[in-house]
Amino acid sequence: MAELMDQDTFRTALENAIKGKSANKAPFSVAWASGKLQRSHLARWAENHYHYVGPFADYLACIYSRMPDTYTEAKDFLLSNMYEEEIGGDRHTDLLIRFAEACGTTRARVTDPDNMSPTTRGLQSWCYAVAMREDPIVAVAGLVVGLESQVPSIYRKQTPTLREKYKFSDEEVEFFDLHIVSDEIHGERGYQIVLEHATTVDLQQRCLKICEIGAQMRLLYTTALYHDYVARDLSLAELGMAEATVPSLDRTLVAA
DSSP states (O other): OOOOOOHHHHHHHHHHHHTTOOGGGSHHHHHHHTTOOOHHHHHHHHHHHHHHHTTHHHHHHHHHHHSOTTOHHHHHHHHHHHHHHHTSSSOHHHHHHHHHHHTTOOHHHHHOGGGSOHHHHHHHHHHHHHHHHSOHHHHHIIIIITTGGGHHHHHHHHHHHHHHTSOOOTTTTHHHHHHHHHHHHHHHHHHHHHHHHOOSHHHHHHHHHHHHHHHHHHHHHHHHHIIIIITTTSOTGGGTOOGGGSOOHHHHHHHO
């Protein structure tokens, strides 16, 4: 039977719930970091990614509206995060569209929901469901710890390639530079909120589970991008990957 963990033990458990499920392991990410994608593949990524991260302020707003008023610091963090996404300088989605246009697609294609894959639609729907239905602290664990805290480690592998291999300008890759910094801060604040307010065995266990699922969701979303847009142009063998090492929806759900 699970027992209530102290904060240090709980922090380690949260990190372990995500460990081994990083989207860096997906073949799309491997191809990106090694410079083997075409600009057209990156354009398809942007057209999908917009529909996952574009509503992020909406997800946070749903959590904010249900967060207890006495959790002042948590509410302030959510509000600040929403502000940064939407009006704290350049709107983050506009930076993403700038990158997308540099890849050869258009704002109209990026914002058209018909251009996202079914897996992307599933990730977006999961984010909305978590934000609207889960306990607010569990929702922070899923969306901020399970998803957002991964971003810096992912983009640190991908951004140098964008400059060195694909020759994008600093302005064109500003979306990535910004999130390497901001999401590291957001992820840590998410951890602190969960550590402070998940004070029962039930809440701790639910937070651990949703972190694991959140990491799995992003990994599967990124893997689907390879199968949907890249596989016909670039084999797993060319990436030095075996089929057995590629995340599978069936295997992941069974493991969960």
